[in-house]
Every structure is written in C-alpha cells, then in structure tokens.
Amino acid sequence: MHLQPLLLFLQVFTLVLPSVVPDAPASSAGLELLDPTLPSELPAQTPKCTVAVLDHAFAVGVASLPMVSINYTQPPDCSAPWTRVVLEVAMAASGPARKHRVAAVWLDGVEILRTSTPPLLTAADAFWRVQKDVTRYAAILNRLAGGGTVSMIVDNSAVDLAAVLAANVSFHFYRGELSASSKHTGHPSVWGLYREPADLVIPISRERGSYGSGFWFQISGNPQAVAAPVTVPRNTYRAVLEIFVSYHADDESWYMNPLRFTYNAGDVAASTANGGFRQLYATVDGRFVGGHVPYAVIYSSSINPYFWSPVTAIGTFDIPSHDIDLTPFLELLLDGRPHELAIGVKDAQKYWLLSANLHLWVDRWSDAVQAGIVEYTTPTLKVNRNAQWHNQDGHSEVDAEGQLRFVGWVSTSKGNMTTTVRQKLRFKSQVSVHNRGAVRQADVVNREKTTVTTKSGQRTVGKVQLLMEAPLQVQTSVVRVAGGPTFENTRLSHQLQETAYVKELSEVSMSTLSDRQEAEGSAMVHEEEAQWGIASTRSYYKYTDENSCYLRTVNAQEGAIKVDMASRSCSAISDA
Ligand SMILES: *[C@@H]1O[C@H](CO)[C@@H](O)[C@H](O)[C@H]1NC(C)=O
Ligand SMILES: *[C@@H]1O[C@H](CO)[C@@H](O)[C@H](O)[C@H]1NC(C)=O
Numbered sequence: 001m002h003l004q005p006l007l008l009f010l011q012v013f014t015l016v017l018p019s020v021v022p023d024a025p026a027s028s029a030g031l032e033l034l035d036p037t038l039p040s041e042l043p044a045q046t047p048k049c050t051v052a053v054l055d056h057a058f059a060v061g062v063a064s065l066p067m068v069s070i071n072y073t074q075p076p077d078c079s080a081p082w083t084r085v086v087l088e089v090a091m092a093a094s095g096p097a098r099k100h101r102v103a104a105v106w107l108d109g110v111e112i113l114r115t116s117t118p119p120l121l122t123a124a125d126a127f128w129r130v131q132k133d134v135t136r137y138a139a140i141l142n143r144l145a146g147g148g149t150v151s152m153i154v155d156n157s158a159v160d161l162a163a164v165l166a167a168n169v170s171f172h173f174y175r176g177e178l179s180a181s182s183k184h185t186g187h188p189s190v191w192g193l194y195r196e197p198a199d200l201v202i203p204i205s206r207e208r209g210s211y212g213s214g215f216w217f218q219i220s221g222n223p224q225a226v227a228a229p230v231t232v233p234r235n236t237y238r239a240v241l242e243i244f245v246s247y248h249a250d251d252e253s254w255y256m257n258p259l260r261f262t263y264n265a266g267d268v269a270a271s272t273a274n275g276g277f278r279q280l281y282a283t284v285d286g287r288f289v290g291g292h293v294p295y296a297v298i299y300s301s302s303i304n305p306y307f308w309s310p311v312t313a314i315g316t317f318d319i320p321s322h323d324i325d326l327t328p329f330l331e332l333l334l335d336g337r338p339h340e341l342a343i344g345v346k347d348a349q350k351y352w353l354l355s356a357n358l359h360l361w362v363d364r365w366s367d368a369v370q371a372g373i374v375e376y377t378t379p380t381l382k383v384n385r386n387a388q389w390h391n392q393d394g395h396s397e398v399d400a401e402g403q404l405r406f407v408g409w410v411s412t413s414k415g416n417m418t419t420t421v422r423q424k425l426r427f428k429s430q431v432s433v434h435n436r437g438a439v440r441q442a443d444v445v446n447r448e449k450t451t452v453t454t455k456s457g458q459r460t461v462g463k464v465q466l467l468m469e470a471p472l473q474v475q476t477s478v479v480r481v482a483g484g485p486t487f488e489n490t491r492l493s494h495q496l497q498e499t500a501y502v503k504e505l506s507e508v509s510m511s512t513l514s515d516r517q518e519a520e521g522s523a524m525v526h527e528e529e530a531q532w533g534i535a536s537t538r539s540y541y542k543y544t545d546e547n548s549c550y551l552r553t554v555n556a557q558e559g560a561i562k563v564d565m566a567s568r569s570c571s572a573i574s575d576a
C-alpha cells in the first residue's frame, strides 16, 4: 500500500476526459458505474455507422430463459472492411441486486464478450457501459452480411433477487487509417497474440446455445475438461485458441480458497478447500498444447461490494480471455478430419463457465499447406502444496512453477516458417487464518512470460513477447455478533501489469499497461450479503507505447468520486 503520497498529490487535479466513443443511447438517470480503462484507439473519422442490435430487459431471478437470441443481418451500407469495430453493451438496473451476475455476448456461437455486473447497492437506478474492441472477430462480423444470430445471456443460476437488468447491444464500425502504433488488434489491451484479424473464427461452444441456457460449457471439476470436434481448413498456417472463463459457487473466489486436506463436516471451509491455484489448459486429441493461470477477476459481491461502487474491479467489465498459440501443432490438425479440442481447468470445483474460439489464418495461395512438429517437450509444472491447520486456524501454500517449449514448422506459399512457443510461469498462493477464524489473509503471486518466435531459415521474421504479472493481497478481519450480522474489515491491493513486445520484420512496437487498485473498508454482512458498508478505493491505470501515453486515476470514497484525473500525455503527474 504505497499509494498514500500519490493520493495526496492527486487531489490537486480534477479533470475528466471525454470519452472517444460516441455516447450510449441516453440513459443518464441514476449512478454511473465505471471501469476507467483506455478507450480503444479509433480512426480520426466518426464511425461509418453505428448499429443497434439488441434491446432487452432481463428479469433475473425469474423463471425465464436467461438467454436472448435475435436474427441479425448487417445493413448493406455498413459493410466490410473496417479498420475498427467496437462492441458496446449499455446496461441499466433497478436494484438492489446484492449478487453479481455474469453475462456474455455471442455472434453465431462465437463469444465476443464475457462481463459481470457491478454492485447494485441501493434501489436507485444504476447504469454502465462496456466497450470492447472486437476487430479481431472481423471474420464473424463479415458473415453477418448474410444474416446471423446475436445472443446475450445473463446468468441467473442464483435466485436471490428480483432486479431488472436492461441491456442494449450495439456495434460501431469504423473505416479510415489508424496510427501506426494501434495497428495491432485489441489495442490498448495487450492481451493476446493477434496481429491481423484471423480469416476464420471457429467456436468451441455448445451447439445452438443449448436451447436458451447459453453457448458456454459448465464444468464442475469432474470431469475437468470439455471437448468439441473441430475441422480446420487444410491451408491454415497460424492458429490461436482464445479461452473465456468465469468461476462461480465454490470457486467464485478460488484465489482465496484455503487448502485443507481434511476438514470437519459443517466447517464453512469444507466446500472451498481446494487451495488457491487453478490452471486453465487445452488439449488437441488428448495432447496438452498450453495453459495459463487465470487472471483473478474479483466479482463485485466476492469481497466488500462497497469497494466497487462506482469504480468496478479490474477486468470485471471485459473479463480477460486467455490465448494459446497452437501454430506448432498444426501438423495434428491439417488432415481435413475432425479433431478433438478440449478445454479445462485443473483443480476446478463447482463450477466454471468456459467457451473458446479458434482463430485461424489461411494461406489463400495454397489449397493445402504442410506442417510438422519439431519439438514437444512434455511440459513440466511443478506444484508444491503445503498446509497446516489447527481447527479453524492455519496456513496453506500452493507453489507452482512451469516451463514449456513447443516448436513446429509450416510450409506455405510465403515460405517455410518455424514457430517456437515458450512459456514460463511462476505462481504462489498463501492463505492463512488466525484468531480462531477471525483474520484471513491471501497473498497471490502470478507471473507469466510467453514468447512466440517465427523464423524463416535462420532469419527471425516475427517475435511476440508478453509479460504478465498479477499480484493480489487481501486481508479481512471479522467480528461476529452472536446470532446477528458480522462486521468485516478488509484491505486489498490488486494489480495487472503487462508488457508486450511485438516485432514483425523490421517493425517493432512495445507497450506496457499498469492497472492497480487499492481498497480499504468495512461491511456489515448478514446471511452472506453485505447490508451496509464504507470503503475507499484508489485506481491507477496507465498505458504507454512508443507514440502515446494515457493515464487515469480515480479515487472514490463512500460511493462518490473524489478525484478523477486523466491525461493523454501522462505529463500532468509523475509515475508513482
Ligand atoms: C431466425 O431465423 C430462423 C431461420 O430462418 C428462424 O427459424 C427463427 O424463427 C428466427 N428467429 C427469430 C427470433 O426471428
Ligand atoms: C436502450 O435503448 C433505448 C432506445 O434508445 C433507450 O430508451 C434505453 O434507455 C436504452 N437502455 C439502456 C440500458 O441503455
């Protein structure tokens, strides 16, 4: 918690930067909940067109199908190609809704957004907007000219509320030149291995949206994985698998779960005893092809919800997806036959919602390309687990360290390219409980470095290096009143640090993202729901690349914004 001096310094400035993307269909009544990230960089011209696709009121908690699907045809005067496409989901709620909801948007079964709802703490109306650069799904968006389906779901598996959530889904299509630094799809987010949008995006999801209950798969730990058959074109020369996840019920805050080998029946920790480590992974025909430790998105009702109003937790509006470069494994897929692609979560408990997209780039100048696996070292993931408990109190630790290296070649009309994927991960979770269960502490270290190098002979033609670090500390002390509510005091510090280095032939670009939140406060909890609370939250978001810098800090206290300062040049404030 080193933000105190920064906070004092920041109180001098108060300046709000206007949003670059056009305003939502006006709904300005009530409290606006926000995620202060950098809006997507857009071409200088206004959108060529904005299309409102869906307008629906989800009556959550009511016995109705949670998913809505509509037939949609892209208007002919709004056709491809586009340099940017931005998805906007505007939502409004008349609460209160104590429990967060997870929602998703699909185009023809291809997931393009996983999101979760911010805390709705009072009966007053609240609204928020989620904007996401969806240019990398251009292949699916293109197809909509011939008609397709747009679906949205709001998970209603818990039935504890009667709020109404209204959602409008729209797309903004842009044409015109982008600045050199924002050529990579997904800017400013440095997640992912995308450069040009893929030629094809194949969904790994449940067919026909499982008749209204969603295109996502649900896994409960047994089995750990779900599989779907995929057939890829024989001229595919690059493949990236993008996995979307959210976690629920016993794993809703897996990153704070203690590890207990034995427990007493009736112990609260019994159902959440699997430890604070999860690994997301994929296999092709049963062979492990890559994995990640998921980024711990803190849902609004998982820790003191008063922390997240009006500024939501990192990643809650656009829950980060996780990418695995499958290019070294193309040999397994290019025979024109269906292959089994599975996605899963190691150590999962009830329950996770998963879906994935397979992004494929094809060689238009060949009917079929050849590929071979050069090196496959079975990845080593060393996991050490330690736990010592005495009744309620104790300490548990899960340490994981892994490395992998996959090499494969693809011979296309552009030449014979060899792709090397390397990944190193280091993870540590420590959970301790003292004072007969009254003090609970979680400390997470999550670091990952992924490098993808493409070579033609001895010449390096492309290199992507992604560094991700996501430390998290939470400390909660609880005072229980016999038969009454509990009072919880919590301190939290959470970060997402990413650096991306991308080199293509002689072009090099580098970007860094630093997203931090520090929060402190109390809540009165009754029957697992926060009834009252106070909190102060400081958010610091900074994105830099060779041509730009963006910084935004928002400090909120007792539900009101005290400081909101943004700078397009980062000159106004020094880096803390
Ligand atoms: C969408 O189109 C399909 C096939 O043309 C049709 O069966 C279905 O009823 C349509 N759905 C809606 C909501 O219009
Ligand atoms: C959705 O759009 C309609 C029509 O423009 C508007 O009246 C409504 O307030 C919008 N809803 C949300 C949640 O923004």
Ligand SMILES: *[C@@H]1O[C@H](CO)[C@@H](O)[C@H](O)[C@H]1NC(C)=O
Residues within 6 Å of the ligand: 370, 372, 409, 411, 416, 417, 418
């Ligand atoms: C492509 O290069 C790899 C590694 O240099 C080699 O083993 C393979 O035979 C080449 N493939 C073709 C079709 O030339």
